[in-house]
Amino acid sequence: MSQDTTISAREINHQDECVGCSAHLSDPCHPLCPFETGEFGPAVILRAANHRVRNHPAGVGYDIAGAIFAAAIDLVGNDQAQALADESRQALADYLVGQWGPQAEAIHNQVVYRHGLFAQLAEIAVSLYGAADQYDGNDPDPSDC
Numbered sequence: 074m075s076q077d078t079t080i081s082a083r084e085i086n087h088q089d090e091c092v093g094c095s096a097h098l099s100d101p102c103h104p105l106c107p108f109e110t111g112e113f114g115p116a117v118i119l120r121a122a123n124h125r126v127r128n129h130p131a132g133v134g135y136d137i138a139g140a141i142f143a144a145a146i147d148l149v150g151n152d153q154a155q156a157l158a159d160e161s162r163q164a165l166a167d168y169l170v171g172q173w174g175p176q177a178e179a180i181h182n183q184v185v186y187r188h189g190l191f192a193q194l195a196e197i198a199v200s201l202y203g204a205a206d207q208y209d210g211n212d213p214d215p216s217d218c
């Protein structure tokens with residue numbers, strides 16, 4: 074792992090868009106795209122996690138936290154992955170509690186796990202992209218999913 078000098082290769086989602094800046098596959102990345110700057114935050118990790126979720130089945134449902142951690146490993150390397158994965162999972166938990174309402178606050182540390190147990194892949198995609206948009210301060214864009 075030489076993440077100090079090498080920026081991970083751009084990742085493209087199921088809509089042929091960069092998970093960092095939403096540039097189309099056929100266009101170059103935005104200059105401030107994480108894949109250009111090497112500065113990866115929770116939003117890009119959450120979007121990168123989306124296409125890893127199907128590779129992280131749990132006994133029941135999916136291991137979303139595992140997919141987030143795998144995305145962090147791939148994008149920033151082992152040294153920084155844990156902290157960034159924690160921050161990303163927290164952003165998703167905040168988003169889910171916002172969706173589920175005040176009573177979910179009591180189970181804040183379980184919402185990501187429970188979401189993985191009960192949600193379909195399409196719903197997980199909505200939440201990962203929604204959490205990324207919320208973290209970035211953008212309105213959720215349903216067409217992303």
Ligand SMILES: [Zn+2]
Pocket residue numbers: 083091092093094095096101102103106107108109
């Ligand atoms: Zn990009």
